[in-house]
Amino acid sequence: MAFTEIAYDVADRVATVTLCRPERLNAFTHTMRVELIEAFDQADADDGVRAVVVTGAGRAFCAGADLGGGGGTFGHRERGDGVESVEGAPRDGG
Template sequence: MADVEYQVDDRVALITLNRPDVYNALTAAMGGAVNQALRRADADPGVRCVVITGAGRGFCAGADVSLFTDDAALLKDSDPDEGLRPELLMRLRKPVVAAVNGSAAGVGFVLMACADVRFVAEKATLTTSYARLGVSAEYGIGWLLPRLIGLPNALDLLLSAGKISGAEALRLGLAQRALPAPEVLPAALDYARALASG
C-alpha cells in the first residue's frame, strides 16, 4: 500500500512508513502492511537484513488518534491481520535496524524499541506517551523497556511519559548511534549492508 513502502537493494529490505504529513501516524491498515512487509522480508532468501524508517521529518507519531472510536462492534469485526504486531521485529530470523529519523511516540516508540539495533536522530523527540493519554503501556513495552535500559529508567519513561532526545537515548543505551537527522538513514543502510554481506 502507498502508506508503507517496501524495497530491496543489496540484500537489505527497506520498510518506510509513508504518511509524512501526519508524522507517519499508524492506521490499522498500515500496521497490517508493516506486518506483511516484515513477513515478506523474513521469507525472502535474498534479504539478509531489514531497515525500518519513516518518511519526512518523523519516524512514527504513534497510532492515528483521529481514527479512535468507542464502537465495540468495529473491534469485534476487525481483521486480526490488521493492526501492527511489533513483536514480529523481534521474531524475525534476520536483523532489524530502526532508522529513527525523527519523533517516535507511543506505538512508534515500541516499534523502535523492538528493533535489534537503533540509529536515532540526535534531536529526535522520543516518548512512550501512554501515561499522558491515560492508557496502559501496550505491545509489551512494559516488559521490554526494562530489559533495554534498566528498571528505574524504564519506569521513569513509562510513568511520566517524559520526552527524551536521541542523544539521551544513546546515553541510556536505548540507541546505538545518535546522528544528525539527515545522516540517520544512510548510516543505518550502510550498517545493514555490512551485516548483509558478512
C-alpha cells in the first residue's frame, strides 16, 4: 500500500511511522487511520521488526482529530467506506 498521510520505514529492526501532515499539525484523518492500521499490520507481520516508533513531521506530533470536514468527518457508516468490522462494530482505529 502506498501511503499518502504517513511514512513507514524499517531500519535496525525498528519500524518508524511518521505522521506526515505538518501543514495541519498532523491532525488525524480517516485516511491516516486506515494507513496507520496498515502500517501496524505490516510491522506485526515482519519478524524482523522488534519495536515501533510513532512520530510526527514538523513542529507537532498530532493536534487531534482534523474536523475541517465537519461533523461527519469520521462517520464511516454514512460514507459506506467498507471499514473492517467485527460483529457489526467498526474496527477500533484509536
